[in-house]
Amino acid sequence: MRTVLSVDTYGERDPVTQADKLIIKVLRSPVQVADSGRSLDFNFGTAHLPNYGTASAVKARGQHLRDSLNQHPAIAEVLKFLDGTQLPDVKPIYVVLNQSSAELIEWETLWGGNEGSFVALDSRWPVGRMADPSSSLYRPPGRFELPIRVMLVISAYAIADQLREWTAFVGNLASARKLGLPLEVQVKVGDADLRDRIQSQIDADGLREVNVSMLDTTPARLAKATEDFNPHVLHFFCHGRSDISAQSLELAHGGDYADPDATRGSLNLMRKNLEQLATRLTNPWLLVINSCNGGKAAGSLNSLAHSATSAGFPSAVAMLEPVDAEDAYEFTSAFYGALFTLFSKAKADINAHGEAVIEWGAAMAEARIAIRDLHGNGTEDTNREWSLPALYVRGIEPFVLRAPAGPVPAPHLGLGAELGPAAPAAGAPAAGPIAKDPGPVAAPAPSADVLKDEERTYLLKSRIVAEWLTSAGGVQTREEQAAVIQNVLADVPAEYWPVLDEAPANG
Numbered sequence: 001m002r003t004v005l006s007v008d009t010y011g012e013r014d015p016v017t018q019a020d021k022l023i024i025k026v027l028r029s030p031v032q033v034a035d036s037g038r039s040l041d042f043n044f045g046t047a048h049l050p051n052y053g054t055a056s057a058v059k060a061r062g063q064h065l066r067d068s069l070n071q072h073p074a075i076a077e078v079l080k081f082l083d084g085t086q087l088p089d090v091k092p093i094y095v096v097l098n099q100s101s102a103e104l105i106e107w108e109t110l111w112g113g114n115e116g117s118f119v120a121l122d123s124r125w126p127v128g129r130m131a132d133p134s135s136s137l138y139r140p141p142g143r144f145e146l147p148i149r150v151m152l153v154i155s156a157y158a159i160a161d162q163l164r165e166w167t168a169f170v171g172n173l174a175s176a177r178k179l180g181l182p183l184e185v186q187v188k189v190g191d192a193d194l195r196d197r198i199q200s201q202i203d204a205d206g207l208r209e210v211n212v213s214m215l216d217t218t219p220a221r222l223a224k225a226t227e228d229f230n231p232h233v234l235h236f237f238c239h240g241r242s243d244i245s246a247q248s249l250e251l252a253h254g255g256d257y258a259d260p261d262a263t264r265g266s267l268n269l270m271r272k273n274l275e276q277l278a279t280r281l282t283n284p285w286l287l288v289i290n291s292c293n294g295g296k297a298a299g300s301l302n303s304l305a306h307s308a309t310s311a312g313f314p315s316a317v318a319m320l321e322p323v324d325a326e327d328a329y330e331f332t333s334a335f336y337g338a339l340f341t342l343f344s345k346a347k348a349d350i351n352a353h354g355e356a357v358i359e360w361g362a363a364m365a366e367a368r369i370a371i372r373d374l375h376g377n378g379t380e381d382t383n384r385e386w387s388l389p390a391l392y393v394r395g396i397e398p399f400v401l402r403a404p405a406g407p408v409p410a411p412h413l414g415l416g417a418e419l420g421p422a423a424p425a426a427g428a429p430a431a432g433p434i435a436k437d438p439g440p441v442a443a444p445a446p447s448a449d450v451l452k453d454e455e456r457t458y459l460l461k462s463r464i465v466a467e468w469l470t471s472a473g474g475v476q477t478r479e480e481q482a483a484v485i486q487n488v489l490a491d492v493p494a495e496y497w498p499v500l501d502e503a504p505a506n507g
Contacts (some may be wrong), residue, residue: 062111126361155190240291278312294318334370
């Protein structure tokens with residue numbers, strides 16, 4: 001079971017720093033503890049701590065974080081229980097971060113464990129960040145579709161060796177094949193020379209599952225191309241910005257590379273663009289923002305990754321601060337190797353049981369360890385690069401992948417239309433004597449565009465019900481809520497229905 005802590009504010013400000021005063025409580029834990037739901041002040045001043053880059057600074061900050069959490073008796077007891085976790089058990093730790101100021105705390109540096117170590121560097125205790133836990137009410141389980149679709153957008157202007165981001169990813173394709181994991185990969189790049197080099201490798205190595213093309217020139221066109229491909233995993237390698245003036249991903253298209261006066265990319269994906277993608281993709285699993293500051297809050301604004309998960313992505317990975325390109329490449333190489341292993345296990349679980357539970361933290365631990373080792377194993381207490389990749393999820397419950405529920409029913413019109421009988425499969429023999437009376441001829445299979453529109457209709461209806469669940473429907477019993485879902489969404493496949501979580505509890 002996950003441990004979930006919640007950090008919020010009660011509206012007062014610290015008289016010295018003028019920062020919002022934070023409160024913290026336990027939302028869920030794998031052990032019953034007294035006063036777990038009680039909110040207490042969370043005092044986390046860092047002015048007295050050593051600056052990053054000095055000897056043992058990361059360890060000192062991680063220990064301070066542990067000491068600050070231990071001021072809450074229930075949290076102290078939960079953390080002590082978690083310290084005793086033995087492999088193969090995994091007990092993730094998530095922190096609900098409603099306040100942007102709480103996002104700035106380096107949760108990934110938490111110190112602890114039964115051997116004295118950084119928690120996030122141990123696969124027993126994946127550390128993650130969580131959007132509002134009520135968002136799980138309108139999060140339908142993901143559908144495990146094969147091939148798994150991965151879209152890479154690679155365009156970081158003035159980074160000379162961007163081919164290495166592709167190389168870091170493609171090195172895992174052979175492993176995916178050995179795992180029996182079919183993939184379909186779409187690569188978008190801004191530099192024509194980079195496109196040609198990737199295409200040469202595709203041709204030389206016979207990478208039939210990969211297609212490379214030039215990046216679109218506007219956010220709307222890039223969004224449309226992304227929607228058309230409909231990836232399960234969407235990956236950006238680019239520049240990122242997060243300050244009080246703007247939060248965006250900065251990419252360069254072909255025109256920028258051809259312009260001798262250009263100094264940066266002109267294609268900017270703003271937070272609203274990512275939020276729109278979160279609502280328009282029909283079966284997203286993961287967003288990866290391998291750029292500077294994608295996980296950094298700015299002023300009163302939560303980070304891009306937080307906003308994207310709140311809007312609809314089940315999970316996102318982003319960097320908390322500016323990162324060196326070498327670290328970004330190392331992250332991609334290690335993360336996707338571990339991610340494909342997770343997907344392979346999910347495939348086996350679905351074949352055996354019809355569904356699989358995904359805890360992304362296992363892949364995060366592998367990526368953090370790889371970055372740590374890149375800077376010298378044993379120096380993690382001084383070098384903080386390993387702590388910069390951050391995992392964001394939505395909902396208290398883990399992400400679930402389920403086997404598709406079979407053929408999609410015939411398209412219907414509008415939200416209130418009734419579904420008629422499913423059309424016969426394409427190619428089925430027509431009923432009746434064809435020469436004189438063809439009878440009801442089999443309808444052609446719905447096009448991909450029609451099916452995509454139908455999925456959006458399903459999602460829209462599900463979200464309308466979910467909004468009712470979080471407002472007026474919140475006073476109904478769980479049985480009454482389930483009855484409303486069953487009646488209102490009778491023409492919507494059950495895989496799209498809102499997930500009714502049990503109330504957060506300990507034990």
